[in-house]
Amino acid sequence: MKFPKLRLKIGAKLIGLIATLLVLSAAALVYVSNRLFVEDNTALIQQMNSDTAANLAGQVREMFSNITDKARMVGNVFRQDFKTPGARDAILRDTFATDADLLGFFLHEQTQGKMLLKGQIVAPTHAALGTGQAVFSQLESAGVSIPETLQGKMQVKSLKLSDGTAALAIAIPFIRDAADGTRFTHSVTALLKQARFAKAFETNDIVTSFLIDSTGRYLAHPNTDLSSNGESAAHLDIVSKMREGKLGNGQTSYLDPIAQEMRLGAFRMVGLAGLGVVAEVPQAKAFEAAARVQFRATLIALIVLSIAFLVGYFYSNTITWPIRQLVQATRQISGGDFGVRLSPRSSDEVGELALAFNDMASGLEDRERVKATFNKFHNKEIAEKLLSGDVHLGGERREATIFFSDIRGFTSLSESLQPEQVVEMLNEYMTQMVAVIRRHGGIVDKYVGDAIMAIWGVPLDNPDANFQAISACLEMRTELAKLNESRIARGQPALRIGMGLNCGQVIAGNIGSDEKMEYTVIGDSVNLASRIESMTKEFGTDLLIAKSVRASVQDRFIFEACEGVKVKGKSDSIETFKVLGYLKDGKPTMVLTPYSDYESEKSEKVVHDPKAA
Secondary structure, X not given: OOOOOOOOOHHHHHHHHHHHHHHHHHHHHHHHHXXXXXXXHHHHHHHHHHHHHHHHHHHHHHHHHHHHHHHHHHHXXXXXXXXXXXXXXXXXXHHHHHOOOEEEEEEEEEEOOEEEEEEXXXXXXXXXXXXXXXXXXXXXXXXXXXXXXXOOOOEEEEEEOOOOOEEEEEEEEEXXXXXXXXXXXXXXXXXXXXXXXXXXXXXXXXXXEEEEOOOOEEEEOOOHHHHHOOXXXXXXXXXXXXXXXXXXXXXXXXXXXXXXXXXXXXXXXXXXXXXXXXXXXXXXXXXXXXXXXXXXXXXXXXXXXXXXXXXXXXXXXXXXXXXXXXXXXXXXHHOOOOOOOOOOOOOOHHHHHHHHHHHHHHHHHHHHHHHHHHHHHOOHHHHHHHHOOOOOEEEEEEEEEEEEEEEOOHHHHHHOOOHXXXXXXXXXXXXXXXXXXXXXXOEEXXXXXXXXXXXXXXXXXXXXXXXXXXXXXXXXXXXXXXXXXXXXXXXXXXXXXXXXXXXXXXXXXXXXXXXXXXXXXXXXXXXHHHHHHHHHHXXXXXXXXXXXXXXXXXXXXXXXXXXXXXXXXXXXXXXXXXXXXEEEOOEEEEOOOOOOEOOOOOOOOXXXXXXXX
């Protein structure tokens, strides 16, 4: 039994598509719900991080407050005069007895530009550390700067003592200078075990917290190797944000570039010496529950989507298959294959689109055929301008470089050849010469027998037109030598050419009538270029350029001045130059061939009889 061909319109096909979209919407709803769960969880974790950082910052601030109070007390003891022998040492020993983490104190005074150690004491348990300059050198190596402390800047640095003990040095401004209230005359440096702070930063199940100094180095961390070795956390974005100093607290998510792990973190400034506390949670650990929810929701969505796909497949395929064919055909068109055609299999809107595509492809094929034909008779730039529809009589004044060349002795040479041989010779010669002109940005304006007229700077501006034009002429010189080698090997005579360059104002545009017009340039500069090309006969050379061309490139080529001569139509002598080669980094490179120079002869465009001028 033969069933009638099912022809559905776009509206009917969209019903199936909408059914599929409903399933996708359900999956999207699950996804959005999961994302909301993640965002809420993120907010809770960040709040936990903020609370942890704030709590630890308060503890650190209190610990430092106690230490600085003891340091100032010790500083006062150092400065007091005790009549009873041993009274000072007894008080100081009691300080160490009540706090086993203290390792030593040092009192410095700056007077008359000199830094003096006015008092020092080391814990009895660490007497092996020595005193005086030995410990002070370790403080300096850790970055403790007493002069900066005397300017009112409290400093906290981590260091390892000579016995391997991990310690913190806390340099505190002590006595303010009476003459200059912004400075201090004394400072007290307290030395204590780093382990005092490590206890507060022991990690828990989720949060890792640590203390850093103003340069971003670890002062306390659950991984004691990081803090005891003075490792830096400056590579973490949250530390960079904290060190900017714009806010006293903040939170962000960031990538640890070393561990390659995303983290959620918060920071809180301690409020002294640029210290800060960071609390962070690995993002993977924070979102374990969310990942499980997302996995289950995704699994359910995939099951529903699979069922919906089976239901909607037969509907969607009637739309997607023709569209895929259309996309493929469009790509073939963009690749230049304008012969592609579609075969509509439906009478709905997609079928009508296929027919319209075929009409478009046919029109593009015709246009490309016309364009390809135009490109054979015109340069690409001019052909595109003509095809754009911007074609009307008239012109514009432009600055251009004009080139003329012809083959020396072409008339006598062509008389000795058959017409087919002349055409073959010209085609071979023109193919190589025109390729050089185009490689150097030139546009061939026209061919007149064996002569070539080319221009630079029209129709598009070219600030380096003179350099490109001369470079093209020098390459044409070498290409002609290669061509002559082939001709001589075939038993054919060598060719010699003359080339002339001039630059100046021209009128560029469409010349002719409404029925037939030609894009070209006219003007006195064009006529002079033609005369300069003819002057090459007089000087027996293949290339002459006008003074106006040389002016802008005189430090880029090697020139030889020629004697000024008069040409027909000009009252003044024309000054021209031969081009012998390039100048690159001040070093000359000659570009000469056996065909660059030849025996001079008179030119019909040069005035030989002064009365004829």
